[in-house]
Each structure stands twice: as C-alpha cells, then as structure tokens.
Amino acid sequence: MAEKQTMTRSPEVSDSDLLRRIGAGDQDAFRTIYSRCQGPIYRFALHMTGSTFIAEDVTQEVFMMLIQETSRFDPARGTLPAYLFGIGRNLLLRRLEREQVFVPFFESGAENAGMQRKNGHAVLVVPPPDLVRGETIDRVRQAVFSLPPNYREVVVLCDLQDMSYENAACILDCAVGTVRSRLHRARGLLTEKLREFRNPVRKTAAAGPRKA
Amino acid sequence: MNCEQFQNVMLDLARDAGEDGYGAALDPATVKDALEHTEVCGSCDELLEEAEAITASLREIAVRHSSDVAPSRVEKALLRTLDVRRSLAAHTALRRRLFIGSVAGVAAMALIAISLAWNGGTASARPVLGQVFGRIFEKVSPGQSQKAAGPEVQTGSQALLAENSAGDSGGMGFGDDDKIPNSFVPLSQTFDPASVDDDTVVRVVLSRAALGHFGLHVDSVATDHEEDQVVADLVLTNDGTPQAIRVVGW
Numbered sequence: 517m518a519e520k521q522t523m524t525r526s527p528e529v530s531d532s533d534l535l536r537r538i539g540a541g542d543q544d545a546f547r548t549i550y551s552r553c554q555g556p557i558y559r560f561a562l563h564m565t566g567s568t569f570i571a572e573d574v575t576q577e578v579f580m581m582l583i584q585e586t587s588r589f590d591p592a593r594g595t596l597p598a599y600l601f602g603i604g605r606n607l608l609l610r611r612l613e614r615e616q617v618f619v620p621f622f623e624s625g626a627e628n629a630g631m632q633r634k635n636g637h638a639v640l641v642v643p644p645p646d647l648v649r650g651e652t653i654d655r656v657r658q659a660v661f662s663l664p665p666n667y668r669e670v671v672v673l674c675d676l677q678d679m680s681y682e683n684a685a686c687i688l689d690c691a692v693g694t695v696r697s698r699l700h701r702a703r704g705l706l707t708e709k710l711r712e713f714r715n716p717v718r719k720t721a722a723a724g725p726r727k728a
Numbered sequence: 729m730n731c732e733q734f735q736n737v738m739l740d741l742a743r744d745a746g747e748d749g750y751g752a753a754l755d756p757a758t759v760k761d762a763l764e765h766t767e768v769c770g771s772c773d774e775l776l777e778e779a780e781a782i783t784a785s786l787r788e789i790a791v792r793h794s795s796d797v798a799p800s801r802v803e804k805a806l807l808r809t810l811d812v813r814r815s816l817a818a819h820t821a822l823r824r825r826l827f828i829g830s831v832a833g834v835a836a837m838a839l840i841a842i843s844l845a846w847n848g849g850t851a852s853a854r855p856v857l858g859q860v861f862g863r864i865f866e867k868v869s870p871g872q873s874q875k876a877a878g879p880e881v882q883t884g885s886q887a888l889l890a891e892n893s894a895g896d897s898g899g900m901g902f903g904d905d906d907k908i909p910n911s912f913v914p915l916s917q918t919f920d921p922a923s924v925d926d927d928t929v930v931r932v933v934l935s936r937a938a939l940g941h942f943g944l945h946v947d948s949v950a951t952d953h954e955e956d957q958v959v960a961d962l963v964l965t966n967d968g969t970p971q972a973i974r975v976v977g978w
Contacts, residue, residue, distance in 0.1 A: 541814025543807055550803060558798040563789075575798040579806050583813060653792075656785035675743070675786040676793075700739050707778050 531589070531596035539586040550579060553597050556677060557604045563672040564608050566661050574611065578604045594686045601687040605669065612665055652710075659709040667702035674699055729761040734772045737762055742779030912963060912972035915942050919963070919971040927971060928964045933957050942973050 529548070537545035557578055561571035578600050582589075589599050660671055673684040674695070681699075685692045740754050741762055754762075766773035912921065936958055963972040 538810070541810060541817065543810060546807065546810055547803075550806065554803070555797045559793055559796050562793065562796060572798055572802055576802045576805060579802075580809060583806065583810050652781065653785045653788050656782060657789055660786075660789075671786070675783070676790045678790065696739075703739055703742070703779060703782065706782050707775075710778070710782065 530591075532591055535582075535586040535589055535596070538583060546579075546583070549582070549596065553600050554579065556597070557600055560601065560672055560677060561604060561608055563660070563676050564665070564668060565612065570608075570611055570615075574604055574607045577607050598683060598686045601673075602689065605687060609665060655710060655713045656706065659706045659713075662709060663702055663705055667698055667705060670695055670698045671702045671706070729765040731765075731769060731772055734762055734765045734769070735775070738772070738776055738779055742776060742783050745780045745783055912961075912974045913942075913944065914972050915970050916972075921972075928966070930962050930964060931959060931976070932962055933959055939973075939975070942970065944973070944975075 529545075531549070534545045534549055538549070554575055558571050558575045561574040562568060565571060581603055582600065589596060593599075594602075660668060660676075663671065669688065670684060673679045673687065674681065679687075681692045681695045685695045688695065737754060737758055741759065744754060762776075766776055912919075934957065936956055939958060939960075958975055959977045961974045961976055962970050964970055
C-alpha cells in the first residue's frame with residue numbers, strides 16, 4: 517500500500533517560514549521541504565509519463581521554481597505540497613502536449629530490460645509477467661498510461677498516490693465533485709480497456725464489417 | 729438497492745475494498761445493501777469484481793513504486809542553484825548598497841559644493857550682481873527723500889541745484905586731478921537750471937567713452953580707467969531728451 521500522502525503542514529515550522537529561509541539561501545530549510553515533497557512529485561510525474569527522465573526533469577524544475585520564486589506561494593490558497601504538485605502538473609501537461617510522451621498500450625514487457633529507450637527517453641518497462649496477476653498489473657499500468665491526461669491525473673493522484681479527493685481537487689484546481697466524477701469516468705475507461713485485453717477478438721469482430 | 733443505486737456507490741466500494749473487507753468510506757448499511765445487490769444481480773457483481781481487480785492492481789503498482797524518488801543528483805543540482813542564488817543575492821545586495829552609498833555621496837558632495845559656492849562666493853558675487861543691477865536706471869524724483877534713496881544717491885532737485893550752483897569746486901569724492909565736473913553740465917542750450925524741479929533726474933551707469941557723446945572731455949580722465957564705468961545723473965525732459973549731466977562717481 518502506498519504511503520498516505522500527507523498534505524498537512526508541518527507542525528514544527530510553517531511552510532511560509534521555510535520558504536522565507538529558502539529565499540535567504542538556507543539549505544537546511546530547502547532540504548526539509550525537498551525531502552518531504554520530492555518523492556510524491558517524482559512518482560506523480562513518473563506515473564503520468566512512464567518516463568524516469570521526464571519525472572526527474574519535472575521534479576527538478578518544480579523545486580527550481582520554488583527556489584526562484586518563493587514569494588509566489590500563498591498559504592491561503594493551499595498547502596505547500598499542493599502548490600508544488602500544481603506546478604508539477606502544469607509542467608507535465610506542457611511536456612505531454614509538447615513531446616507527445618506516451619507508452620504504447622500494447623507494449624509488452626518482453627524486453628526484459630527493466631528500462632528501455634523510447635524517443636530518447638528512458639521508459640519504464642514492467643518485467644515480463646510470468647504470473648497472471650503480474651500480467652494484469654502490467655495491463656492496468658498500460659491502461660492508465662492510455663487514459664487522457666485529465667483522467668489519468670485523477671487516477672494517479674487518488675489511486676496511485678492514495679490522495680484524498682479534497683487534496684486532489686486542490687492540486688487540480690477544481691471541485692471535489694469534479695474529481696469524483698473524473699475518477700468514476702476514468703475507472704470506467706480502465707474497465708473497458710481491460711475488457712479489450714481479455715477479449716481482443718470480440719472487439720475486433722465487433723469493429724469489423726458485417727457480413728451480409 | 730437497484731442497479732443504478734449500486735453503480736453510484738460501486739466506485740467507493742471498489743476503492744474501499746481490502747483483503748479484510750471494506751473500509752470506512754461508506755457506511756456499513758450501504759455496504760451491506762450493495763453486497764446484497766451483487767448476490768442477486770450477476771452483472772453488477774461482475775462490475776464490482778472488475779473494479780476491485782483494478783483497485784488491487786493499482787495498489788500493487790503504487791506499492792512497487794512507493795520507494796521511487798528523484799536521484800540524488802537532482803538534489804545536488806538544486807542545492808548548487810540555491811548556493812549560487814544566495815551568492816548572487818549577497819552580491820546584488822552589496823552592489824545595491826554600494827550604488828545607494830555612491831549616489832548619496834555624490835549628492836552630499838554636490839550639496840557641499842553648492843553650499844560653498846553660495847556662502848564663499850557671495851563676497852565676490854555681490855559686486856557682479858551689483859554691476860548687473862547697477863545698470864538699471866534709478867529714477868530720482870524731485871520729492872524723494874534722501875533717506876529712502878540711500879546716502880549715495882543724490883536726490884532732490886534742490887540738492888542738485890545747490891551742488892550745481894556751487895560750481896566746479898564742490899566735492900563729489902573726486903580729486904582735483906580727475907577734473908570731473910561734479911555739477912550739472914548743460915547738454916542742451918535750452919537747459920535751465922531753474923527748471924530741474926519740473927524735469928526728471930535719473931541716475932545711470934555708462935561707460936566713460938559714452939561721456940564723450942554728451943560733449944564731456946573724457947580723454948584726460950579715461951587714460952587710467954578706460955574700461956571703467958561712470959555713474960551719472962541725467963536731467964531729462966518729459967520727452968526723454970537729456971538736458972544736463974552730472975558725474976557722481978565711478
């Protein structure tokens with residue numbers, strides 16, 4: 517089970533204080549925030565793109581923006597992790613749009629490499645599924661990658677990052693009901709795609725021309 | 729619970745499913761109703777199984793990647809950036825302080841220079857100003873009091889006439905060597921010393937050479953003071969024609 521994403525503020529030192537110290541060049545303050553937030557942001561980017569290269573790049577850009585513009589964070593609008601996730605999300609959507617990053621839906625794990633190069637990026641490849649369960653997980657992962665970004669991000673945040681609807685809504689800058697409906701729709705799409713996996717012939721037959 | 733009601737809660741039910749039952753996302757009564765519906769509705773039961781399988785797979789994926797973090801080189805690069813920014817900020821602050829200090833210094837120096845020029849220069853500036861303003865005609869009206877006009881100004885036609893009638897021997901501060909007439913010298917044949925009361929007497933500053941235009945002999949006095957200027961009183965008629973002149977100093 518993924519560790520629960522805590523989006524609450526540190527009780528010891530407020531985020532604003534930490535940011536003020538970062539603005540003054542305090543490395544300890546930066547390490548405090550970085551160690552708390554970099555993992556979830558990196559995994560969010562990784563699950564969204566399937567590329568460790570992009571995940572690393574986006575993580576670095578998120579914290580670079582934090583260093584450069586510490587004054588932009590407004591505690592009244594949400595927590596610091598939500599703010600950083602929001603930056604990461606915007607960067608990711610831009611990258612996805614620009615670079616058309618995707619993992620082919622039917623890409624198998626037969627490469628046995630763990631990672632493979634695709635379009636110049638390191639792409640996460642699941643080890644060959646030698647068990648039915650492993651194969652299912654691989655297919656679910658591919659199905660998640662094939663979702664449109666607005667559905668993919670709610671699945672990543674709520675299901676893969678185990679985030680609450682409220683926190684996801686804060687990051688996505690939308691209503692909780694929107695998160696809920698998008699997640700419902702995303703799960704429906706995942707179900708359909710996995711059915712296609714299980715019954716590819718039926719789909720092909722249904723899509724083919726009818727005989728007289 | 730019917731199929732429509734079941735599908736409304738199925739997402740939460742599937743997400744809440746665990747190995748040891750369902751969590752607290754839904755109230756127990758709703759969970760119980762939903763599960764009872766799956767026992768009588770095969771399609772809804774299949775939907776729930778699919779959704780729970782997806783939930784299990786997503787959790788498995790999450791667990792597999794739960795320890796994934798950004799490489800340490802990212803943190804190192806960011807710390808380097810932070811260090812550079814701190815140095816730049818310190819440098820910028822120093823430059824700003826230096827700039828402000830230099831501007832303040834220049835301003836202070838300018839103020840001091842202005843102050844020195846004003847205070848120290850007044851002694852030398854006053855004559856210059858006096859020369860400038862001295863060129864302005866000072867109208868000496870016949871009835872003007874001597875006190876108001878100042879001690880240097882010969883005021884009042886009676887005084888002028890008295891000096892005029894006193895002849896060339898009167899002293900106006902000029903030595904005999906200067907041979908400067910200190911009484912009114914007629915410039916017009918129609919000049920009548922008795923009519924000075926009706927005429928206008930003005931004090932002017934003019935060059936020595938200009939005295940020649942009035943018919944005065946200036947050659948002898950101009951040898952040593954060619955570029956000097958002369959203060960003189962002019963008697964003017966109502967139409968501005970000079971009637972008489974008297975040098976009062978230079």
